[in-house]
Amino acid sequence: MNIDINVLDESEKIIFALRSLYSRYGYERYRMGKFEEYDLYSRNKDFLVSDSVITFTDTNGKLMALKPDVTLSIIKNSKDTPDAVNKLYYNENVYRVSKGSNSFREIMQTGLECIGNVDENCIKEVLKLAAESMGEVTDECMLEVSNLEILSGLTDAVPASGDVKKSLIKCIREKNRHGIRKICSENDIDESLAEDLCELVSIYGRPDEIMDRLSSLCGKYGLETEADRLAQVVSVFDGTPVKGRVVIDFSEVSDMNYYNGIIFRGFISGVPDSVLSGGQYDRLMKKMGRRSKAIGFAVYLDKLHGLMNRRS
Numbered sequence: 001m002n003i004d005i006n007v008l009d010e011s012e013k014i015i016f017a018l019r020s021l022y023s024r025y026g027y028e029r030y031r032m033g034k035f036e037e038y039d040l041y042s043r044n045k046d047f048l049v050s051d052s053v054i055t056f057t058d059t060n061g062k063l064m065a066l067k068p069d070v071t072l073s074i075i076k077n078s079k080d081t082p083d084a085v086n087k088l089y090y091n092e093n094v095y096r097v098s099k100g101s102n103s104f105r106e107i108m109q110t111g112l113e114c115i116g117n118v119d120e121n122c123i124k125e126v127l128k129l130a131a132e133s134m135g136e137v138t139d140e141c142m143l144e145v146s147n148l149e150i151l152s153g154l155t156d157a158v159p160a161s162g163d164v165k166k167s168l169i170k171c172i173r174e175k176n177r178h179g180i181r182k183i184c185s186e187n188d189i190d191e192s193l194a195e196d197l198c199e200l201v202s203i204y205g206r207p208d209e210i211m212d213r214l215s216s217l218c219g220k221y222g223l224e225t226e227a228d229r230l231a232q233v234v235s236v237f238d239g240t241p242v243k244g245r246v247v248i249d250f251s252e253v254s255d256m257n258y259y260n261g262i263i264f265r266g267f268i269s270g271v272p273d274s275v276l277s278g279g280q281y282d283r284l285m286k287k288m289g290r291r292s293k294a295i296g297f298a299v300y301l302d303k304l305h306g307l308m309n310r311r312s
Contacts, residue, residue, distance in 0.1 A: 011108070011301060015091055017136040018110050018299065022089035025129060027112050030088040032073050034095075038065040040072055047072065047258050047284060050097045054104060066095035071281070071296060074113055075288050081116040082291040088113050098302060111278070111298035115285075118293040120229075123262055123280070124236035126295050130266055130276055131242045133299055140269035142245050146252035147230040148260055148279075150214075153223045154200060160187050168197065173253045175201050196220065200250050207234045210248055233262055258284040262295070268304075275303045 019029070038055050045051040047069070054066040067073060070092050078086065089112040098105040112129065114122050127145070134141035151172065155165050164187050171179035177198040184194035199217055203210050211231050218227040230248070237243040254263050263279030278297020285294050 014137060015110055018133055021132060022112050027087040027089040030074060030090045034067055035064045036067055036073055038063040040076055041065055044072055046255050052097045054095050068094055068096040080290045080292050083117055085116045107302040109298050113296035115294045116292045118295055123233050123295055128236050130264060130297050134266045134268055134276060138268050142267045143264055144247050144249040144252050145234055145264045146250050147226055148256060148263055149226045150218060150223055151250060153221050154197060157221055158189055169253055172201055173251050175251050177201055204249050205247055207248055254279055271303055273303055275300055
């Protein structure tokens with residue numbers, strides 16, 4: 001069947017292009033219902049973009065929710081496949097508070113999940129697809145990549161309480177070196193460790209520009225393997241037009257109760273917030289009783305509305 005792409009609006013064209021992209025890489029479409037038991041979200045509120053959820057009581061008395069997230073539903077309803085790789089993509093509506101309007105909206109979200117025996121090749125493929133997904137929207141895009149194991153390794157070296165470490169991570173997310181030094185000084189944390197945390201914050205740029213600095217820093221804390229792993233993963237972009245649009249940025253921080261390893265966010269020119277986010281979430285899988293590993297990302301189509309309206 002031939003499709004006249006001219007009858008599609010900008011949003012539909014992007015969705016159609018992304019579906020075609022994921023299908024070419026062997027991802028199968030996953031379909032789901034609009035509702036889930038509210039308990040699924042109440043137990044994982046920190047994982048959600050917003051903890052505001054629309055709820056209602058079903059005819060059987062169960063408290064239900066309009067789906068605010070896709071990943072949790074996929075994990076809950078799919079089989080645990082630790083010895084195989086299950087590659088899924090979705091194109092679903094979610095219901096949550098929109099940052100722009102500060103009110104509940106029905107939002108179209110497209111993304112993919114790679115679940116099961118996830119190895120380095122799977123991670124490379126998902127990263128590559130993240131970059132190509134933004135490329136379907138515009139060439140003026142950037143992918144920021146980090147490795148949470150490096151951040152975790154440095155914060156584990158801090159001899160302080162969990163609250164102090166959370167404050168340090170907040171400063172790292174904000175690239176607040178003054179705040180890092182102040183917290184370390186107030187809690188009698190060695191000055192050299194404070195400077196290493198500041199060095200981690202300042203490491204930002206293309207992989208070939210910053211990898212020597214990163215390896216030197218990681219060597220102090222026995223994290224050479226994690227630095228090498230990050231370098232190997234982003235090497236998937238070597239020799240591609242995307243290479244110059246990929247940067248390492250350790251201010252990319254996700255909730256370490258759920259995420260681990262490689263995480264990333266995508267930005268495009270003309271949109272002030274990230275339009276894509278993803279990463280490895282093995283800890284979430286374990287929390288939900290799964291043996292499988294997982295990595296995935298979502299494209300937030302609602303954040304592209306302004307750009308698409310200007311195009312139209």
